[in-house]
Amino acid sequence: MTTVAAPAADRHPLLWPIMAGLLILGWSSGYVGIRYANQEAGIVLLLFWRTLLSGLILMPFALAFGPRLEWRAVLSQMGFGVMAVFLYLGGFALAIGRGVPTGLVALMADLLPLAIAALSQPVLGERLSPRQWLGTAVAVTGVLIVSLDSLAFGAAPVWAYGLTAGSMLVFALASVLLKGRRSLDMPVHQALCIHSLTGAALFGICALATGDSLAPPLTRDFAIGIAWLVLLGTFLAYSVYYTSLRLFSAARVSAAIYLCPPVTMVWDWALFDEPLTALIFAGLAVTMLGVWLTSR
Template structure:
């Protein structure tokens, strides 16, 4: 009996340890999915369809698993606001910035500032304290992202060539959305049921993006095998599996530590792009990966307690 209990405890511990890595792997496929899907639909329309399909998958699951809904209208409101920020504003801002001409690499680099912004806000808003080692890790992560993405930019052109103020404002809105959404959820939504809470978040985000599609887009979609498969991946893997993992990580960890995981997304995305699209990564980019990973380790790893 004891051996079975020890084995189960070990498996549970391994599962918790693997959660951040699995999240990074899944989350990084979002940019790949956007690259596959955006040629067939405008950004708000694309995201609205994705959220509708996600809700069609999640709502029956909540009923079958008999998962409770949030216990108060106040909590419903907080969850809806977090959904507007984490899903609607973040994804809508990134997709629309790329649609307006901003290079995907530059958009990812600007959104990659999220851990610094989250860490800076976590102190006054949540009372979290970062050590000097963790601040150094955050700085290394930012440098690593800059090296990875900067190595892929065409330095012969102006960094802001090809897009206007609208694209820049869109990606800044995305950065603020994911940063404030992470903090808001940590402060006000820690007691929410994960699956039913996700449904509320997607309803709020879908409503926002649906209005955006009505006001700013033609809502025309070119249905193809590639688009359908991309939608399937984004719905099942990104909108359900990865987001639930993110919520669980936020719930069990400090917001600044969870935010530091996003430093690993650009390097992993670059590896996937190399595999899928034969995009070569220069030595400078490889060095950036190493620096980013070092930064994440410095932020996430808890200091050992002294034995007395």
């Protein structure tokens, strides 16, 4: 079953602003869930339960609704799951575990739209206009302003720093390939189920290989964090992201992610009493200008 994007003229003018808002809400919320759950468990165990529960909840819907799942399509989606879930999330987790500062990892993750913009032309033939490249540069500047206070360089090995960039590039490549291979389209809930279960299997293997138990901590904060990551960080963020890729250009969709760092800090202020500084508001204003230029 191939999903055909509706012509731009047939879409409601508010469709993209609504989807962009939901994407920013879901994508930025992932850091909040990690902050809750990571106090009770290691990153790999956290990612295992996040992906396992996401996949198991989606499985009945994936089997009951949508076209029959054929092995060729399932195997292809498993490949995307390895890239977009296991290598992307797991690469950042390993980098943090090896001593790369969290602020630097978050900055690399938030530069994802820049990589997608660069890959869109050679892979998809989506050429950015000079205005969009200007908007990209302005948005990157805004992200750097917001991240300035949290940036630091730790004593991690050189390869760990390269891993952060590699993880981001892998997800960028998965995004443009997923958009480009229209013949392998399937409903988002089915694709996300396969991606999640693929990631869960690989994260479980990694945990067992290092001698860790897969038993979840039976604590309130871990439960809140996992529920947050499943409902907002996975179901909302990934489903809106994949749906948006089918309707709009990859560069336009990914540009919304530039707004995640300042929105994440608003989450931190609201839930954890973290201060909001003038630098954050300045970065937010610059980033919004860049996203507006890129999305026009």
